[in-house]
Amino acid sequence: MRQPLTDLGAFIRDQRERSAMSLRKLAETAGISNPYLSQIERGLRHPSAEILKSLARALSISAETLYERAGLLEGTERPTVIQAITGDDDLNQAQKQALIQIYTSFVGATQEET
Amino acid sequence: MRQPLTDLGAFIRDQRERSAMSLRKLAETAGISNPYLSQIERGLRHPSAEILKSLARALSISAETLYERAGLLEGTERPTVIQAITGDDDLNQAQKQALIQIYTSFVGATQEET
DNA sequence: ACAATCTGCTTGCAAATGCACGCAGAGTGT
DNA sequence: ACACTCTGCGTGCATTTGCAAGCAGATTGT
Numbered sequence: 001m002r003q004p005l006t007d008l009g010a011f012i013r014d015q016r017e018r019s020a021m022s023l024r025k026l027a028e029t030a031g032i033s034n035p036y037l038s039q040i041e042r043g044l045r046h047p048s049a050e051i052l053k054s055l056a057r058a059l060s061i062s063a064e065t066l067y068e069r070a071g072l073l074e075g076t077e078r079p080t081v082i083q084a085i086t087g088d089d090d091l092n093q094a095q096k097q098a099l100i101q102i103y104t105s106f107v108g109a110t111q112e113e114t
Numbered sequence: 115m116r117q118p119l120t121d122l123g124a125f126i127r128d129q130r131e132r133s134a135m136s137l138r139k140l141a142e143t144a145g146i147s148n149p150y151l152s153q154i155e156r157g158l159r160h161p162s163a164e165i166l167k168s169l170a171r172a173l174s175i176s177a178e179t180l181y182e183r184a185g186l187l188e189g190t191e192r193p194t195v196i197q198a199i200t201g202d203d204d205l206n207q208a209q210k211q212a213l214i215q216i217y218t219s220f221v222g223a224t225q226e227e228t
Numbered sequence: 229a230c231a232a233t234c235t236g237c238t239t240g241c242a243a244a245t246g247c248a249c250g251c252a253g254a255g256t257g258t
Numbered sequence: 259a260c261a262c263t264c265t266g267c268g269t270g271c272a273t274t275t276g277c278a279a280g281c282a283g284a285t286t287g288t
Contacts, residue, residue, distance in 0.1 A: 049163035062201035072163040084198035090221040107204040
């Protein structure tokens with residue numbers, strides 16, 4: 001009895017479209033076949049962790065994110081980008097402000113989620 | 115061609131014996147069959163992430179540990195800023211690359227490859 | 229000695245993964 | 259109109275996962 005993988009496929013498709021990649025392109029970059037990716041995005045198949053890892057790399061998101069989405073990992077608090085920047089000892093104050101400004105301009109001011 | 119799962123099975127067996135559990139007992143608590151666990155411990159099978167998660171629970175270790183052992187997750191050795199960026203769902207691929215490039219130019223970092 | 233019960237392992241077998249091949253629709257260009 | 263290319267999806271098949279049933283050795287009790 002597998003759990004319905006609620007929205008894993010939809011999430012992957014969303015990430016793919018956000019990157020403006022075609023299904024075939026993502027499949028090729030991830031090294032999987034395009035019919036299989038199609039089935040994954042529609043929730044018809046239950047991709048293995050290896051496939052998820054490849055997809056995560058191709059989508060430039062962390063494997064943790066996909067595993068959590070697939071219910072294979074509990075939600076572990078990952079440091080947000082801003083937290084990581086402010087806590088980085090190799091950056092001076094001006095550099096931190098610059099990075100944060102760029103980041104917030106990318107994602108917009110509000111970043112509430114789940 | 116799958117990678118030989120170097121020592122995943124040996125690691126699991128080690129953890130099990132450290133807990134003084136029999137193979138059958140661990141299999142039962144993890145909710146998998148004992149022949150299959152036997153094959154996993156000897157490296158003959160390539161357990162799915164779901165099985166690994168169940169085993170991690172039964173062994174009272176984190177799923178991350180087993181996933182890393184199985185080569186499904188990178189160790190957390192990357193700089194946290196890059197990790198946070200790549201794990202951010204609100205950024206597309208181009209934005210991530212831009213941010214990472216800026217960050218690495220700031221810290222003059224070594225860009226490690228996969 | 230014999231049975232009972234543990235240990236882990238071997239063996240087919242149903243079900244799922246993941247893929248090669250092919251199909252129809254939507255542009256785009258000539 | 260026609261060819262060409264790209265989009266995503268349907269289908270049949272080799273390979274693998276994961277399990278039910280059973281096997282041989284070790285330990286224990288009676």
